[in-house]
Amino acid sequence: MSFSTLGLSNEIIRAVTERGYTEPTPIQMQAIPAVLSGSDLLAGAQTGTGKTASFTLPLLHRLSSDKSKGTSNGYPQIRALILTPTRELAAQVEESVREYGKYLQLNSLVMFGGVSINLQKQRLKGRVDILVATPGRLLDHVQQGTVNLSHIEVLVLDEADRMLDMGFINDIRRILSLLPKKRQNLLFFATFSDKIKALAAGLLNHPTMIEVARRNVTADTIAQKIYQVDRDKKRQLLAHLIRRDNWYQVLVFTRTKYGADRLVKQLGEDRIQALAIHGNKSQPARTHALAKFKNGTLQVLVATDIAARGLDISELPHVVNFDLPNVPEDYVHRIGRTGRAGASGEALSLVCVDEYPLLTDIEKLIEQRLPREVVAGFGPNLDIEPEAIANGRQHRPKPGSDKRPARTAKLSPERSAKRKVAPPAINGDKPGARSSASRRSAKRDR
Numbered sequence: 001m002s003f004s005t006l007g008l009s010n011e012i013i014r015a016v017t018e019r020g021y022t023e024p025t026p027i028q029m030q031a032i033p034a035v036l037s038g039s040d041l042l043a044g045a046q047t048g049t050g051k052t053a054s055f056t057l058p059l060l061h062r063l064s065s066d067k068s069k070g071t072s073n074g075y076p077q078i079r080a081l082i083l084t085p086t087r088e089l090a091a092q093v094e095e096s097v098r099e100y101g102k103y104l105q106l107n108s109l110v111m112f113g114g115v116s117i118n119l120q121k122q123r124l125k126g127r128v129d130i131l132v133a134t135p136g137r138l139l140d141h142v143q144q145g146t147v148n149l150s151h152i153e154v155l156v157l158d159e160a161d162r163m164l165d166m167g168f169i170n171d172i173r174r175i176l177s178l179l180p181k182k183r184q185n186l187l188f189f190a191t192f193s194d195k196i197k198a199l200a201a202g203l204l205n206h207p208t209m210i211e212v213a214r215r216n217v218t219a220d221t222i223a224q225k226i227y228q229v230d231r232d233k234k235r236q237l238l239a240h241l242i243r244r245d246n247w248y249q250v251l252v253f254t255r256t257k258y259g260a261d262r263l264v265k266q267l268g269e270d271r272i273q274a275l276a277i278h279g280n281k282s283q284p285a286r287t288h289a290l291a292k293f294k295n296g297t298l299q300v301l302v303a304t305d306i307a308a309r310g311l312d313i314s315e316l317p318h319v320v321n322f323d324l325p326n327v328p329e330d331y332v333h334r335i336g337r338t339g340r341a342g343a344s345g346e347a348l349s350l351v352c353v354d355e356y357p358l359l360t361d362i363e364k365l366i367e368q369r370l371p372r373e374v375v376a377g378f379g380p381n382l383d384i385e386p387e388a389i390a391n392g393r394q395h396r397p398k399p400g401s402d403k404r405p406a407r408t409a410k411l412s413p414e415r416s417a418k419r420k421v422a423p424p425a426i427n428g429d430k431p432g433a434r435s436s437a438s439r440r441s442a443k444r445d446r
């Protein structure tokens with residue numbers, strides 16, 4: 001199937017072809033005709049499936065083919081609103097809007113917190129057809145009377161599940177109350193939950209429902225491996241792997257902002273150039289780090305889950321989990337940064353013995369046992385399998401072994417509780433399981 005059979009205008013097809021896409025992805029094949037028909041949409045699709053173009057292309061088509069709208073009393077009006085959970089995702093989506101709409105006469109604007117509000121106010125005085133925003137900063141503008149949402153024809157909630165996890169529900173409700181009743185609503189989520197169901201029930205009118213398969217993390221394009229490592233040797237192992245294998249572009253995930261900063265500092269001491277992006281970094285610092293990483297002048301980007309959410313860095317060759325995530329689904333999101341759009345990639349996890357219960361949860365979720373490897377000189381001083389800990393068995397040193405007894409057999413109550421989180425499938429998620437963990441680390445985006 002080609003893009004030309006989907007009913008999109010020549011200008012849009014030209015932009016898409018120039019971008020190098022030859023045929024629509026499954027979500028695009030289903031969503032584009034549905035959105036063009038004017039229907040509301042409830043779509044389950046993760047980052048990496050081509051979901052951004054699946055709503056952006058028909059949105060651009062719709063707005064550009066109905067030019068009668070878009071002004072009120074001679075003043076230009078905002079016609080489409082795209083809400084995203086994070087600043088990076090907002091920036092990326094708006095970039096796509098510009099790219100796919102480059103042969104159309106439509107203007108877009110992105111607004112998020114952490115940068116000057118005055119510049120955004122200035123831009124809002126001009127023509128804006130499509131506004132891409134994070135909820136917090138949008139409401140700041142609402143409060144200051146600098147944005148008018150009363151002519152919105154299409155609303156897109158991108159990664160709505162993550163917005164709910166981050167505690168944006170009241171902000172979303174407020175924003176909804178400012179929109180005209182008659183409009184088209186497109187709701188995208190990665191993981192279905194009762195909260196999404198409730199949001200969809202109140203928002204959507206006879207929606208078309210689409211769900212593309214959960215990204216198959218066992219795909220040949222992503223080679224996954226576990227490095228069993230001593231807790232105190234993770235940083236040395238990472239530096240060793242970067243040097244040994246000549247990695248020139250690696251995205252490293254840590255669980256905490258503090259851990260990210262510390263790792264950057266330590267890698268710097270090893271003369272490996274690294275920068276971090278996380279919620280405590282200023283927006284210019286985040287943008288700077290991401291730009292350097294994307295253009296190949298930064299070797300290592302260290303990120304927390306929230307900051308990295310939705311990052312689109314094409315053909316990223318290596319993703320490293322310096323810490324395993326607390327929530328198994330985040331493992332899938334993290335490694336989805338590599339091996340994208342057909343390119344091959346490698347996802348490596350440095351797992352110390354404390355993290356074996358988390359590893360067990362991840363393997364349950366992806367229904368796969370990941371291959372283990374120990375690099376000589378960096379291995380754990382215990383030979384214990386995750387299953388042993390998961391089953392609560394005590395480690396017994398082998399006869400004649402001089403290894404110390406397992407300190408890991410004692411799991412903290414927090415870790416033990418985490419082990420219970422293992423939602424098996426997209427429709428089987430335990431609501432709240434992921435949200436509580438994500439919420440803890442989330443930060444309102446103002």
Ligand code: AMP
Pocket residue numbers: 020021022023024025028046047048049050051052053312314340341
């Ligand atoms: P997304 O799921 O929107 O984050 O997109 C993931 C990646 O797929 C982005 O790098 C897009 O540029 C790329 N992409 C989107 N649509 C297509 C397509 N039809 N063919 C090839 N790549 C695509």
